[in-house]
Amino acid sequence: MKSRRISYRDAIREGLQEEMKRDKNVFIYGIDVADFKGIFGSTIGLKEEFGDRVFSTPLCEDSLVGFGLGAAVSGLKPINVHIRVDFLLLAMNQLANMVSSFHYGSGGKLKVPLVIRAIIGKGWGQAYQHSKSLQSYFAHLPGLKVVMPTTPHDAKGLLISAIRDENPVIVLEHRMLYDVVDKVDDENKLVPLGKANVLRRGGDITIVATSYMNVEAIHAANILKKRGISAEVVDARSIYPFDSETILKSVEKTGHVIVADYDWTFCGFSAEVAAIISEKSFSSLKSPVKRLGFAFAPAPCTRPLENLFYPNAEVIVRSVEEKLGLKSTNLKGEEFFTYENKFRGPF
Amino acid sequence: MTRKNLNLKLFEKAYLIRRAEEKIIEVYDSNEMKTPMHMSMGEEAIVSGVASALSGLDLLFGTYRSHGLYLARSGDTFRFFSEMFGRESGVVRGKGGSMHLSDPDRGLVATSAVVASTIPVAVGSAYALKKKGTRGVSAVFFGDGAIDEGSFWESLNMASLFKLPVLFVCEDNGFAVHTPPALRHGYKSISAIVSRFNCSVFSSTSTDAEVVFNLASRAKNAIFAKQTPAFIYLKYYRYLEHVGTHEDFSAGYRSQEEYQKWLKVDPLKILASKLKKLGVGKGELDKICKDIDLAVERSFKKARNSAFPNPAELYKNVFHEK
Numbered sequence: 001m002k003s004r005r006i007s008y009r010d011a012i013r014e015g016l017q018e019e020m021k022r023d024k025n026v027f028i029y030g031i032d033v034a035d036f037k038g039i040f041g042s043t044i045g046l047k048e049e050f051g052d053r054v055f056s057t058p059l060c061e062d063s064l065v066g067f068g069l070g071a072a073v074s075g076l077k078p079i080n081v082h083i084r085v086d087f088l089l090l091a092m093n094q095l096a097n098m099v100s101s102f103h104y105g106s107g108g109k110l111k112v113p114l115v116i117r118a119i120i121g122k123g124w125g126q127a128y129q130h131s132k133s134l135q136s137y138f139a140h141l142p143g144l145k146v147v148m149p150t151t152p153h154d155a156k157g158l159l160i161s162a163i164r165d166e167n168p169v170i171v172l173e174h175r176m177l178y179d180v181v182d183k184v185d186d187e188n189k190l191v192p193l194g195k196a197n198v199l200r201r202g203g204d205i206t207i208v209a210t211s212y213m214n215v216e217a218i219h220a221a222n223i224l225k226k227r228g229i230s231a232e233v234v235d236a237r238s239i240y241p242f243d244s245e246t247i248l249k250s251v252e253k254t255g256h257v258i259v260a261d262y263d264w265t266f267c268g269f270s271a272e273v274a275a276i277i278s279e280k281s282f283s284s285l286k287s288p289v290k291r292l293g294f295a296f297a298p299a300p301c302t303r304p305l306e307n308l309f310y311p312n313a314e315v316i317v318r319s320v321e322e323k324l325g326l327k328s329t330n331l332k333g334e335e336f337f338t339y340e341n342k343f344r345g346p347f
Numbered sequence: 348m349t350r351k352n353l354n355l356k357l358f359e360k361a362y363l364i365r366r367a368e369e370k371i372i373e374v375y376d377s378n379e380m381k382t383p384m385h386m387s388m389g390e391e392a393i394v395s396g397v398a399s400a401l402s403g404l405d406l407l408f409g410t411y412r413s414h415g416l417y418l419a420r421s422g423d424t425f426r427f428f429s430e431m432f433g434r435e436s437g438v439v440r441g442k443g444g445s446m447h448l449s450d451p452d453r454g455l456v457a458t459s460a461v462v463a464s465t466i467p468v469a470v471g472s473a474y475a476l477k478k479k480g481t482r483g484v485s486a487v488f489f490g491d492g493a494i495d496e497g498s499f500w501e502s503l504n505m506a507s508l509f510k511l512p513v514l515f516v517c518e519d520n521g522f523a524v525h526t527p528p529a530l531r532h533g534y535k536s537i538s539a540i541v542s543r544f545n546c547s548v549f550s551s552t553s554t555d556a557e558v559v560f561n562l563a564s565r566a567k568n569a570i571f572a573k574q575t576p577a578f579i580y581l582k583y584y585r586y587l588e589h590v591g592t593h594e595d596f597s598a599g600y601r602s603q604e605e606y607q608k609w610l611k612v613d614p615l616k617i618l619a620s621k622l623k624k625l626g627v628g629k630g631e632l633d634k635i636c637k638d639i640d641l642a643v644e645r646s647f648k649k650a651r652n653s654a655f656p657n658p659a660e661l662y663k664n665v666f667h668e669k
Contacts, residue, residue: 027478058508060501063467067505070471073456074406075479078471093498097461098468106449106457107439108664142665166667 002186008149009178011156012042012117016079019163020050023077026163027053030064030081039081040119040178061090065116069099069168072114077163085118085172086129092137099168100143114168115159120148120262121175122212122310123340128298133263135210136272138170139240145169145193146239148211148262152182154237157191165193174212174262176339194241198250202230205256205320208247208273210236213260213292215339219313224320227329231320239269247273248281255286256323260316265293287323292316312336350557351625355635357399357556358618360422361391362636364415365615366643367424371414371431375592379651380431382444387415388586392614393518394419396559397486397579400567401454404483405514406472408465409458411446416488420455424643428650435656442660462523463489463496466515470502473511473576484570486514492523495531506576507545513576514566515546520585525600541578550580554612557621584609 006014020026027050028043034056038044047054057064061082068078082088088095102112120133139146145167149155155173162169199214200221209217214235221231232250236242251257257277261270274289292311299309314336321328335341348356368386375384387394390412398419401407409416417427417438430437431445438448446460456472459465469487476483493499494517506513523531534540542548547569549562559581566577584606588595596603610616622632 058501058504060505063470063498063501063505066464066467066498067471067474070468070473070485071475073451074472074475076475093461093464094467098459098464102457103667104664105439105443105447106451107442108667109451110449110456111667166669
């Protein structure tokens with residue numbers, strides 16, 4: 001299969017470009033989508049190529065989502081972009097009261113092929129209004145699909161699937177993943193919504209992770225491998241529809257599970273995964289499901305507290321050790337928060 | 348269309364709406380229609396007038412008070428009553444009820460119970476109409492309470508900026524639930540403020556559906572001639588309580604005297620006396636009314652005897668499936 005190595009950012013841009021070429025009804029709009037920064041570079045060049053099918057808008061998130069809903073039910077394929085998911089909270093009325101229930105509320109007559117891209121963030125002092133993730137908020141609403149790509153291949157493949165889907169789909173892209181370069185297949189580029197991805201095979205413990213937590217999970221798996229522990233890392237990838245099958249299969253093999261969600265744990269996606277495992281595969285569990293997520297506080301700006309706020313590979317390693325009854329590994333010499341350490345801002 | 352025919356058409360619409368709502372009042376207290384009723388009695392001139400000025404290419408959006416809008420657009424009482432009774436034969440198979448009448452096949456895209464929520468959606472639909480080169484407008488109805496909401500101003504700004512074919516229809520009944528404008532508005536005139544946008548503004552306090560029809564026709568023409576949205580500000584009086592099928596004059600926030608004044612210019616009364624002047628005899632008008640009464644009666648009975656949705660309906664249409 002032909003493949004290239006490109007960045008997450010370029011994968012998203014390619015996905016947008018290919019779909020805009022393929023379908024003239026696709027258009028991109030939102031605050032700053034057509035400016036020179038182009039949403040972390042993900043929309044750069046598209047205005048030049050597609051003209052008024054890419055346009056920046058006034059600052060009115062709620063109405064922008066409503067606008068997309070109207071355009072979608074009237075035959076277009078809108079892609080609305082929000083540079084931080086936190087701003088999408090301004091649009092919760094449209095999402096919760098309108099977009100999610102429009103198909104249902106029309107007796108199945110109106111289709112809502114609306115894509116909402118929102119960037120989730122972390123690190124470099126983003127504080128509490130530029131760092132949320134919110135997948136649980138959105139997936140809690142019947143009628144919305146929610147995906148969180150981790151790899152460049154998935155960033156492109158899930159985005160294309162989202163654009164071709166006739167339902168509203170929220171794509172949560174992680175800011176720290178934009179520079180990640182990895183293999184993207186040119187064929188079989190569609191990544192279906194509703195399928196988890198086993199990022200790494202292992203037999204001793206299952207780590208179910210979302211978005212950036214997969215990076216930490218892989219890092220932890222590499223450390224654990226040195227002492228003979230093989231961790232299976234399952235990227236949940238699609239929050240709703242949720243692929244319980246892949247996860248349950250892994251749990252049945254390993255018997256131990258850690259859910260490392262990129263979000264708070266209380267009332268969150270990790271609680272959902274733990275509940276599904278206990279409901280459907282309780283007998284295969286050799287230990288209780290362990291959940292990892294943000295510290296239960298608003299995200300702090302200052303670095304020492306920010307590092308405590310986000311769980312990292314070290315926390316995962318310690319959790320695995322505790323679960324499997326192992327002595328603590330000496331982690332001196334291991335580097336953590338590696339992506340943030342490279343990051344230089346300005347936002 | 349001759350004036351006579353136009354007024355006949357307007358009367359038929361207005362009378363159908365009035366009769367259908369009177370039918371609801373007859374049974375509502377029996378608790379068979381389990382859906383919050385926001386009655387539209389008193390506003391018939393607006394919905395009949397605007398709906399008659401619109402064509403099949405135009406799209407409509409409404410509020411939770413949209414019985415009149417649905418009936419003016421569709422003329423259909425069977426699916427309407429079925430929806431009120433929660434039957435599968437309802438407009439949206441019993442899933443929406445009185446507040447969520449959606450009939451996309453007839454261009455009534457959606458109505459919403461959260462104030463102002465359909466306004467940006469109408470703007471998005473107008474964008475699609477313009478992009479696709481359809482010579483249609485997106486007409487959105489809302490009360491003056493919606494003007495207190497941010498999304499009204501966001502939407503007006505976007506429609507004016509992007510020069511979209513949106514017809515904003517503000518139906519001011521003098522109250523947001525029970526609160527008058529004096530307690531909500533830090534300004535005097537809605538029309539004056541809206542006219543500062545790149546948007547044509549029209550207004551009237553008439554309860555004559557023909558006046559509304561002419562105003563809406565002019566507004567629609569202005570949308571295409573000037574490539575701007577248009578805003579129509581119209582007054583009417585809500586005959587019944589905010590929600591429910593009774594009067595609420597005893598609550599003290601509005602007076603019976605005020606109601607009596609508006610009753611003198613009741614939209615149906617105005618249309619009926621005008622038709623008389625235009626040469627429609629009493630016999631002819633009685634026959635029209637009788638036919639509508641009969642159709643309402645028949646469809647009401649049929650709806651009441653229709654089946655509830657089956658259990659599988661609960662999970663149907665959460666997502667579109669190929």
